[in-house]
Each structure stands twice: as C-alpha cells, then as structure tokens.
Amino acid sequence: MSKKRLSIVDIANNLNISKTTVSFILNGRAKEKRISTEMVDKVLKYVKEVGYKPNSLAKSLRTGKSNTIGLIVEDISNPFFGSIARLIEDRAYKNGYKIIYCSTYNDMQKTRDMINMFRDRHVDGYIIAPPQGVEEDIASLINESMPVVLFDRYLPTIDTDYVVVNNQFSAYNATQYLVGQGYKNIALITFANDQTQMVDRIRGYQMALKEHGLKQLIKELPFAEDLTESITAFLKSRKGIDAVLFGTNRDATYGIKIMHNLGIRIPEDIAVISFDDSDAFELHSPPITTVAQPVEDMAEHIITILLDKLNNNGVGTKNQSIVLHTDLVVRGSSQPVKK
Amino acid sequence: MSKKRLSIVDIANNLNISKTTVSFILNGRAKEKRISTEMVDKVLKYVKEVGYKPNSLAKSLRTGKSNTIGLIVEDISNPFFGSIARLIEDRAYKNGYKIIYCSTYNDMQKTRDMINMFRDRHVDGYIIAPPQGVEEDIASLINESMPVVLFDRYLPTIDTDYVVVNNQFSAYNATQYLVGQGYKNIALITFANDQTQMVDRIRGYQMALKEHGLKQLIKELPFAEDLTESITAFLKSRKGIDAVLFGTNRDATYGIKIMHNLGIRIPEDIAVISFDDSDAFELHSPPITTVAQPVEDMAEHIITILLDKLNNNGVGTKNQSIVLHTDLVVRGSSQPVKK
DNA sequence: CTGAAAGCGCTAACAA
DNA sequence: TTGTTAGCGCTTTCAG
Numbered sequence: 001m002s003k004k005r006l007s008i009v010d011i012a013n014n015l016n017i018s019k020t021t022v023s024f025i026l027n028g029r030a031k032e033k034r035i036s037t038e039m040v041d042k043v044l045k046y047v048k049e050v051g052y053k054p055n056s057l058a059k060s061l062r063t064g065k066s067n068t069i070g071l072i073v074e075d076i077s078n079p080f081f082g083s084i085a086r087l088i089e090d091r092a093y094k095n096g097y098k099i100i101y102c103s104t105y106n107d108m109q110k111t112r113d114m115i116n117m118f119r120d121r122h123v124d125g126y127i128i129a130p131p132q133g134v135e136e137d138i139a140s141l142i143n144e145s146m147p148v149v150l151f152d153r154y155l156p157t158i159d160t161d162y163v164v165v166n167n168q169f170s171a172y173n174a175t176q177y178l179v180g181q182g183y184k185n186i187a188l189i190t191f192a193n194d195q196t197q198m199v200d201r202i203r204g205y206q207m208a209l210k211e212h213g214l215k216q217l218i219k220e221l222p223f224a225e226d227l228t229e230s231i232t233a234f235l236k237s238r239k240g241i242d243a244v245l246f247g248t249n250r251d252a253t254y255g256i257k258i259m260h261n262l263g264i265r266i267p268e269d270i271a272v273i274s275f276d277d278s279d280a281f282e283l284h285s286p287p288i289t290t291v292a293q294p295v296e297d298m299a300e301h302i303i304t305i306l307l308d309k310l311n312n313n314g315v316g317t318k319n320q321s322i323v324l325h326t327d328l329v330v331r332g333s334s335q336p337v338k339k
Numbered sequence: 340m341s342k343k344r345l346s347i348v349d350i351a352n353n354l355n356i357s358k359t360t361v362s363f364i365l366n367g368r369a370k371e372k373r374i375s376t377e378m379v380d381k382v383l384k385y386v387k388e389v390g391y392k393p394n395s396l397a398k399s400l401r402t403g404k405s406n407t408i409g410l411i412v413e414d415i416s417n418p419f420f421g422s423i424a425r426l427i428e429d430r431a432y433k434n435g436y437k438i439i440y441c442s443t444y445n446d447m448q449k450t451r452d453m454i455n456m457f458r459d460r461h462v463d464g465y466i467i468a469p470p471q472g473v474e475e476d477i478a479s480l481i482n483e484s485m486p487v488v489l490f491d492r493y494l495p496t497i498d499t500d501y502v503v504v505n506n507q508f509s510a511y512n513a514t515q516y517l518v519g520q521g522y523k524n525i526a527l528i529t530f531a532n533d534q535t536q537m538v539d540r541i542r543g544y545q546m547a548l549k550e551h552g553l554k555q556l557i558k559e560l561p562f563a564e565d566l567t568e569s570i571t572a573f574l575k576s577r578k579g580i581d582a583v584l585f586g587t588n589r590d591a592t593y594g595i596k597i598m599h600n601l602g603i604r605i606p607e608d609i610a611v612i613s614f615d616d617s618d619a620f621e622l623h624s625p626p627i628t629t630v631a632q633p634v635e636d637m638a639e640h641i642i643t644i645l646l647d648k649l650n651n652n653g654v655g656t657k658n659q660s661i662v663l664h665t666d667l668v669v670r671g672s673s674q675p676v677k678k
Numbered sequence: 679c680t681g682a683a684a685g686c687g688c689t690a691a692c693a694a
Numbered sequence: 695t696t697g698t699t700a701g702c703g704c705t706t707t708c709a710g
Contacts, residue, residue: 007687018697023689034695056459057405058687061396061702068439077425082416086442089415093441098456100407100439102432103425117437120395253618260622279592280617283599285624346703357681362705373679397703400686 006052015046022047026054060122069306070118071101072111072128074152080249080276080293081129084151087299088127095307097124106193106223108133115141125306130155132194147309151302153197154321161309163301163322167197170291170326171204174245174273177289177328179212182337183243183271189231189255190247192220201247201275217241227254235262241270242337249276256284272333286332294324345391354385365393399461408645409457410440411450411467413491419588419615419632420468423490426638427466434646436463445532445562447472454480464645469494471533486648490641492536493660500648502640502661506536509630509665510543513584513612516628516667518551521676522582522610528570528594529586531559540586540614556580566593574601580609581676588615595623611672625671633663 008026012019022043024033030040046052060066069092073081081103089099100123104111108131115137118126125147130138135155141148142160150162171188178186188205190198202218209216219234221227231254235241246252252274259266266272266286274281277292301322309317347365351358356378363372364382385391399405408431412420420442428438439462443450447470454476457465464486469477474494480487481499489501510527517525527544529537541557548555558573560566570593574580585591591613598605605611605625612628613620620627640661648656 008689009687019688020690020698021696024696027689036695039695053455053459055400055461055687057396057400057461058702059689061394061400061686061704062688062690064702066396075425076415076428077418077421079416079418079421082418082421086414086416089441093453093456098439098460099441100437102428102438114432116392117432120392121437122394122396253622256622257618260624278619279596280619280622283592283595283619284622347705348703358704359681359683359706360679363680366705375679378679394703397686398705400688400702401704401706403686 005055006050007055008052011043011046011050011052015043017043064122065124066122067096068098068100068121068123070114070121070123070126070128071099072104072114072118072126072130073101074104074106074129074131076101076103078250079278080295083295084299084302087296088303091299091303091307097307097310104129104131106131106195112137125149125310127151127302127306129153130195147306149302149306149309151298153195156196159319161305161319161321163298163305163324164197165293165298165324165326167200168204168207170275170328171201171245172208173204174289174291174328175205175208176211177330178243178245178271178273178334179208179214181243181271181334184214185217185240186214186243186245187217187219187234187238187241188245188247189219189234189251190221191223191251193223198247205245221251227251228258231255231258232262235259235264235270243267243271243334244273246272246274249274249278249281252276252288253280256288266333267335268338271335271337273328277329282331284333286335289331289334290329292327292329294326297324344394345389346394347391350382350385350389350391354382356382403461404463405461406435407437407439407460407462409453409460409462409465409467410438411443411453411457411465411469412440413443413445413468413470415440415442417589418617419634422634423638423641426635427642430638430642430646436646436649443468443470445470445534451476464488464649466490466641466645468492486645488641488645488648490637492534495535498658500644500658500660502637502644502663503536504632504637504663504665506539507543507546509614509667510540510584511547512543513628513630513667514544514547515550516669517582517584517610517612517673518547518553520582520610520673523553524556524579525553525582525584526556526558526573526577526580527584527586528558528573528590529560530562530590532562537586544584560590566590567597570594570597571601574598574603574609582606582610582673583612585611585613588613588617588620591615591627592619595627605672606674607677610674610676612667616668621670623672625674628670628673629668631666631668633665636663 008019008022012022025040025043075081092099102114111131111134127149129152130150135157138158148160154162221230246255264270273289275291277290281288281290347358347361351361361382364379369379431438441453450470450473466488468491469489474496477497487499493501545555560569585594603609614630616629616631620629
C-alpha cells in the first residue's frame with residue numbers, strides 16, 4: 001500500500017517510451033506535438049490506472065509557477081474577512097489556484113514577515129488588506145511584476161489594483177440618516193489608525209455633522225486586544241450622546257455589549273449604527289442598523305482582477321480601482337427620536 | 340531593482356567558495372562540519388547584505404518537506420471554525436509552518452479533491468474536520484504515515500488522533516438544565532448527518548428526555564443552503580414546544596431569526612439553548628444560553644499533537660483522542676418557566 | 679575543514 | 695512523431 005510515489009520517469013519506463021512524450025501528453029500538448037492518438041490513450045489509461053499524480057513541487061520549481069495565491073487579511077475569525085476569504089477561496093480553487101492565508105491583526109511586522117514568507121513560497125499573486133507601513137514591501141512586489149490586489153483599504157502611495165467601498169459617502173450617509181431621525185449628539189467610535197477606510201469613514205462622519213452644524217464627538221480606540229475599558233470610559237463620561245456610529249463590526253460588538261452592561265437602552269438612550277453587517281446585528285433586539293458592505297461583489301471583483309492578471313501575465317492590463325457601494329440596512333436601533 | 344533572485348550558487352561564486360559550504364552554514368551545520376568561524380561570519384554577513392532568500396520550493400523538492408499544514412474545515416466563515424483556524428495558524432507560523440486551507444461545506448467530493456490537492460502540494464500534515472465518506476482517503480493518508488489530526492468530529496473506523504468535545508454529555512446536560520428550569524416540551528433542531536458530533540448530541544438529548552419520561556421532538560434539518568423554510572415549517576406545526584436546543588450555531592442563528600419573524604418570544608414562548616458560543620448569542624436580547632466549546636484549548640491540542648508528530652516523524656507516538664469539556668453558559672434565553 | 683557531484687521530478691529546447 | 699538532455703535550486707554523500 002505504501003508504495004513509493006511514481007514519477008514521470010517510472011511511467012515512461014513502464015511503458016517503454018520517453019518521459020518527454022509522457023510530459024507532453026499530460027500537459028495537453030499532444031496535438032501540438034502531433035503525438036499519435038493511440039499513444040495518448042495508452043498513456044492516459046496507464047496514468048489513470050496507477051493513479052499517477054505529478055509532483056507539483058518539481059513542476060513549480062521548473063516553471064516558476066506555484067498556482068498558489070497568498071491571502072492576507074486582518075483577522076480570519078472576523079466574519080467580514082471570513083466571508084470574503086470563503087468566496088475568494090471558492091473561485092480560486094475553481095480556477096486551479098490554492099490559497100495560503102494569514103491574519104495580520106494590523107501588525108506591520110507580522111505582515112512584512114508574511115509577505116516574505118509568501119514570496120519565499122513563490123505564490124503567484126497576492127490579495128492583501130494592508131496595514132500601514134508595508135508600502136515598501138508591496139512596492140517591491142509590484143516591482144517584480146507580481147500581481148497584487150488590495151482590498152478593504154488601499155495605500156495612497158502605491159499604484160496597484162484595489163477593491164474598496166465608498167467609505168466616506170457611506171459614513172456620511174449613515175450620519176445624515178441619524179440626523180434625519182432627530183439625533184443631535186452623534187458620536188463616532190472607531191478603531192484609530194491611518195488606514196484609508198478609517199480615514200474616509202471619519203471624514204464622512206465629519207462632513208455630515210458640519211453640514212448640520214452639529215458637534216463632533218470622536219472616540220478613537222487604541223490598538224488593543226480588549227476594547228472594553230476605553231469604550232466604557234467614553235460612554236460613561238459623555239452623558240449627552242444620543243447616537244453612536246461604530247467604525248467596524250468589532251468596535252460595535254464591544255460597544256453594544258458595554259451598553260448592555262451599563263444599562264443603556266438602544267435606541268431609547270442611544271441609537272446605534274455599525275459598519276459591516278452580520279448575524280449578530282440582525283439578531284440583536286432591537287436589530288442594529290448597519291452599513292452593509294457588498295461582500296460577494298468585493299470577493300468577485302478581487303479574484304476576477306487577480307485571475308486576469310495571472311492569465312495575461314500582467315502585461316497590458318491597466319490597474320483598476322473598484323469602488324463598490326454599501327447599503328444602509330435600516331433596522332430598529334436607529335428609530336426616530338421620540339419627543 | 341528587478342534583479343534576478345540570487346541562488347546559493349551565486350553567493351558561493353561571489354565569495355569564491357563552494358555552495359556546499361554555504362548550504363552547511365545556512366542550515367546551521369557549521370559547527371558540526373567544523374567550518375571556521377570567519378568563514379561563517381563572512382557568509383552570513385554577505386547573505387544578509389544581498390538579502391538572499393533560499394528557494395523553498397527547491398528545498399522542498401530535495402527534502403520532501405514543504406513546511407506546510409493542510410487545514411480542512413467545514414466553513415471558514417463560521418466563527419467557530421474561523422476562531423480555531425486563527426489560533427492554529429498562529430501557532431503553526433510560530434513553528435515555521437504555513438497553512439493551506441479550504442472549506443468543505445460537508446461536501447464529500449470537494450473534501451476528497453482537496454485532500455488530493457494537498458497531497459499533491461506535499462503538505463507535511465493535515466488537520467481535518469471530516470465529513471462522512473472520506474474514510475478511505477484519510478486511511479490512505481495514514482497509510483503513507485502522514486500525520487493527520489481530526490477535530491470537531493472523528494471517524495469511528497479510522498484510528499488516528501482527534502480532538503473533540505464531550506458532545507453527548509454536553510447535550511444531555513443542556514437538556515437536563517432545560518428540564519430543571521421547568522420545560523416539558525423540548526425540541527432538538529439540528530442539521531442531520533451521521534457525523535459523530537451530531538449523533539452524540541442527539542443521543543445526549545434523548546437520554547435526558549428519557550430519564551424524565553418526556554417526549555422527544557427532533558427536527559432534522561436538510562443539507563441545504565437556506566434553512567429558513569424547514570425551520571419555519573417545524574416551528575409553525577408544533578404548537579406545544581416550550582424549549583429548543585439547537586445543534587449548531589448555524590441552526591440557532593436561523594432559528595432565532597425565524598422566531599423573531601413569527602413573533603415567538605424568547606424565553607416566554609420558547610426557551611433556547613444553542614451549541615457554540617458567539618457574539619451574536621451574547622448580544623441577543625435576551626442573551627442566548629449556549630454550550631460553549633473551549634476553542635482555545637481545542638486549537639492548542641490540535642496543533643500540539645500535530646507538531647509533535649511532525650517533529651518525531653510520527654515514530655513512536657501513540658495516537659491520542661482528546662475529549663474536552665464544554666461550558667454551559669447560562670443566559671436569559673433559558674430562564675425558569677413562569678407559572 | 680572544504681569541494682565535487684549526484685539527484686529530487688519536472689519541462690522544453692534541440693536532435694533524430 | 696519520439697527521444698536526449700540540460701537545467702530549476704537545493705541537500706548531502708563522499709573525497710579530498
């Protein structure tokens with residue numbers, strides 16, 4: 001049972017032909033090389049029979065292609081990234097690509113290490129939700145004409161493909177909506193970093209408030225494992241708040257838990273809107289209004305662009321910036337203020 | 340900038356030494372081979388300077404090791420699997436292993452394809468939450484003395500390591516708890532398959548009811564993308580139910596949504612307990628009582644066992660079956676019946 | 679202490 | 695139409 005794996009040489013020997021012939025047949029170049037149909041059939045039959053599998057490592061070494069895509073997300077256990085990963089994986093496999101993945105937790109050093117590891121492993125292309133500080137590494141990837149697609153956020157100083165959503169408008173729109181519902185003291189609670197999606201969300205929030213002459217109230221969360229303390233402190237100290245927009249699902253999940261603990265009622269005491277939709281928000285009582293990102297579309301665009309580059313060898317294809325639109329999913333957590 | 344990558348030969352040539360020496364030094368076998376310290380320093384310095392990275396493909400081809408672990412879960416976008424994946428990934432990377440992963444959606448054929456792909460890619464070990472019907476493939480992996488660790492469920496006919504929880508007792512205990520709270524008409528709604536974890540959960544539920552002479556009411560959900568219809572039909576048709584135990588977080592998520600739609604109040608009309616804890620359940624009003632699996636411990640055990648086998652080359656290590664215990668996290672969804 | 683050389687399994691130019 | 699052969703970059707035995 002535990003036979004040694006056969007190589008192309010073994011099968012050539014057993015059939016008394018050359019390994020070149022086998023190689024050509026296996027790679028579907030029989031026609032091109034005008035190999036006789038009988039030969040082809042014989043080889044194919046034998047290969048099936050003995051269950052021969054080519055050694056993809058050797059193939060990769062020779063061809064320089066690994067048929068692997070490196071997927072770098074922020075946190076695979078976050079449903080937003082999990083869903084995207086799942087969809088990308090599916091499409092990739094259907095096109096003969098495997099996925100190697102990792103989570104960065106927005107850690108620049110870890111991300112750089114991972115990029116290097118992936119480079120080491122000769123991945124054919126990269127899909128990255130980049131933290132700040134990896135511009136150089138990504139630039140050098142691109143320099144080596146590696147296909148790189150960024151998503152969720154992009155790097156302003158790097159010219160490459162990316163797929164994001166219209167974060168600024170989305171935040172603007174969500175805030176406008178809260179104002180329209182009668183809220184006057186709208187806070188933004190969000191993880192603070194310089195990533196484009198965050199900057200844009202903050203800007204959108206600010207624009208909406210400015211438009212109505214309302215006061216801004218931004219709580220920038222620290223880079224921390226646990227956000228309980230900082231959010232609790234904020235919510236306790238600011239008694240006037242009547243609505244909160246959360247910058248990410250993670251922030252909101254913490255925030256809502258804390259509101260429960262503090263006995264803050266949603267939306268009677270504080271209305272809530274979060275970025276990123278999820279079951280948790282839909283199930284909540286009252287259900288949470290969210291800015292839903294079009295996860296399927298994002299994944300679809302990301303993988304399509306990447307496969308395109310992979311197939312065209314990156315030649316002649318212009319970089320694309322895809323900006324998708326979100327949906328404001330209105331639910332009970334943002335009901336009109338009752339007088 | 341876009342220099343060709345240097346190989347070990349290049350660096351040997353540039354230093355006027357043999358590539359063997361370089362290889363030995365790079366692999367930390369300088370001492371063993373009694374290579375002069377100056378030589379070592381010189382090489383190391385040069386390597387650092389030019390940023391040489393060994394070609395891991397070539398290395399793998401030669402050594403037969405790929406330093407890659409294949410991770411096969413049911414659905415990476417499910418928080419339960421996502422969390423485990425995240426933890427495993429972390430430990431794996433710290434030990435020099437990369438992860439290749441895929442989701443099976445319990446599809447036997449897809450799983451078999453994936454196992455073959457992984458085998459192709461020469462992964463060094465497998466971590467699998469196996470669906471039914473892949474026994475043969477896994478057996479043949481083990482036959483080739485590949486380290487394989489199963490988790491979440493195991494295959495009764497296969498002798499290999501696995502990490503699971505005490506599903507039967509957990510379901511028994513949760514059901515007992517509901518009985519103790521005064522519920523008399525307790526249904527079990529669960530995805531129906533023959534996987535061990537499901538069989539055990541059903542059995543536990545049955546034992547508890549039998550013990551109290553209560554009637555069993557099991558709704559086996561079909562293998563379907565959307566569970567709305569079947570759960571809705573069940574909940575509508577069985578007016579007597581006063582409590583439900585859900586077999587998985589997915590089932591419960593659907594179930595709770597549907598209860599909302601049907602105007603069923605939790606726990607006044609129907610009490611709820613679900614397997615697998617998550618933010619969604621904690622945030623829900625009332626928060627959902629859950630059977631929480633020790634995700635960290637599971638991941639820890641899984642990766643520890645695998646790394647162990649990997650290091651010992653699988654020799655001399657007995658297979659281990661680790662059965663971890665769950666926590667019944669009591670929350671508002673299972674409050675005592677009010678008379 | 680260091681080097682020459684074989685070979686992992688495959689592809690593809692070149693020959694026949 | 696098929697076969698010969700030279701590597702891809704690395705490890706490792708065996709000889710110096």
